[in-house]
Amino acid sequence: MKKIQSGFTLIELMIVVAIIGILAAVAIPQYQDYTLKAKLSKVMVVAAPIKVALGIYNQELGGFPTIPDPWSSIGLLADPTKTNEVSAIAWNGTRNPVAAGTGIALTLTNIKSKGVDGGTVTFTPVVNSTSITWSHTCSGALTDKVVIYYFNC
Numbered sequence: 001m002k003k004i005q006s007g008f009t010l011i012e013l014m015i016v017v018a019i020i021g022i023l024a025a026v027a028i029p030q031y032q033d034y035t036l037k038a039k040l041s042k043v044m045v046v047a048a049p050i051k052v053a054l055g056i057y058n059q060e061l062g063g064f065p066t067i068p069d070p071w072s073s074i075g076l077l078a079d080p081t082k083t084n085e086v087s088a089i090a091w092n093g094t095r096n097p098v099a100a101g102t103g104i105a106l107t108l109t110n111i112k113s114k115g116v117d118g119g120t121v122t123f124t125p126v127v128n129s130t131s132i133t134w135s136h137t138c139s140g141a142l143t144d145k146v147v148i149y150y151f152n153c
Contacts (some may be wrong), residue, residue: 031082033146039111041149042085047123050089050104054125055132064102064125065091084110108142113141115144121151 008016014078037132045124053074058064065073071080071091087108103124107116119142147150 036146039085046086
């Protein structure tokens with residue numbers, strides 16, 4: 001009599017489980033990095049309108065507003081909108097754009113509990129004769145390699 005095979009052998013099942021385990025070991029860290037980058041892009045979105053308004057202010061008035069509350073002076077109708085990823089927004093500046101500490105400081109939260117939350121990214125204007133570029137500095141709890149790479153700190 002012929003024996004009909006009905007199912008998988010133990011070895012076949014162990015091979016499938018091993019393959020799934022290897023794929024999960026590679027995929028999960030990559031997925032976490034992608035979700036971290038998505039949250040960091042929201043930080044850039046918060047900073048974008050402020051950078052544009054400050055650039056226009058600098059072009060028209062030849063400098064930057066002084067602290068503590070430049071938002072209305074740069075043409076924003078209200079304080080910049082915070083998100084789940086940005087808990088505080090501050091302009092640490094003087095009229096001199098190259099002064100130490102000048103920039104938009106964003107305090108990060110709800111991104112990643114270790115190495116990110118509580119840290120600050122500061123966008124500092126670098127003014128030349130034809131344009132403004134923005135450099136990034138990281139301070140505080142920002143030790144995560146993806147964040148440092150993303151902001152080029």
